[in-house]
Amino acid sequence: DVKVTQSSRYLVKRTGEKVFLECVQDMDHENMFWYRQDPGLGLRLIYFSYDVKMKEKGDIPEGYSVSREKKERFSLILESASTNQTSMYLCASLSGSLPDTQYFGPGTRLTVL
Amino acid sequence: AQSVTQLDSQVPVFEEAPVELRCNYSSSVSVYLFWYVQYPNQGLQLLLKYLSGSTLVKGINGFEAEFNKSQTSFHLRKPSVHISDTAEYFCAVSEGTSGSRLTFGEGTQLTVNP
Numbered sequence: 001d002v003k004v005t006q007s008s009r010y011l012v013k014r015t016g017e018k019v020f021l022e023c024v025q026d027m028d029h030e031n032m033f034w035y036r037q038d039p040g041l042g043l044r045l046i047y048f049s050y051d052v053k054m055k056e057k058g059d060i061p062e063g064y065s066v067s068r069e070k071k072e073r074f075s076l077i078l079e080s081a082s083t084n085q086t087s088m089y090l091c092a093s094l095s096g097s098l099p100d101t102q103y104f105g106p107g108t109r110l111t112v113l
Numbered sequence: 114a115q116s117v118t119q120l121d122s123q124v125p126v127f128e129e130a131p132v133e134l135r136c137n138y139s140s141s142v143s144v145y146l147f148w149y150v151q152y153p154n155q156g157l158q159l160l161l162k163y164l165s166g167s168t169l170v171k172g173i174n175g176f177e178a179e180f181n182k183s184q185t186s187f188h189l190r191k192p193s194v195h196i197s198d199t200a201e202y203f204c205a206v207s208e209g210t211s212g213s214r215l216t217f218g219e220g221t222q223l224t225v226n227p
Contacts, residue, residue: 040219040220042117042219042220048214099215102213105156
């Protein structure tokens with residue numbers, strides 16, 4: 001079974017802090033994704049990566065950056081956290097280049113005070 | 114650009130009743146369609162998917178969906194729901210031209226009451 005893990009289930013940070021969210025997958029998948037989930041808005045794509053050191057902006061990249069130095073790990077970085085980044089963050093991975101099943105981690109609920 | 118609309122934000126039903134969760138998409142090209150389920154305090158897991166072939170797709174836990182190209186819909190159905198089906202359900206679409214990225218709908222909260 002594919003396993004996608006995220007470094008924290010709950011995180012509380014202060015405005016202006018730099019925040020790192022880590023995601024690791026164990027199935028050698030090429031593609032990895034970061035989404036944020038907000039009530040009534042569904043999931044929105046922040047960034048995705050289709051290979052090591054490769055990244056593409058999603059629909060809402062402002063205020064975020066990402067890093068993919070190893071195939072199994074995809075990090076989401078909030079350079080200076082703001083209260084409007086309080087949300088649930090979900091990581092996913094996918095094998096291959098065509099649309100198919102994305103495997104999700106359990107999510108990180110981030111609160112920015 | 115692709116978009117997805119889930120027509121009902123909340124659907125309350127009684128146990129053993131049938132249910133339909135509605136999903137419409139807009140796209141000018143071929144699409145791939147998915148339904149995901151999120152149980153409380155968990156990530157998303159795939160219920161079913163349409164990639165090609167038969168327009169009636171069967172998934173896990175007795176769910177099925179029908180791809181209707183003329184109506185640009187992909188409604189999810191189950192003939193008899195259980196309490197354990199209480200969860201949030203997300204419809205998602207991917208266009209062939211956008212690679213593997215998905216666009217999700219807003220979600221439908223299904224609540225099954227005894």
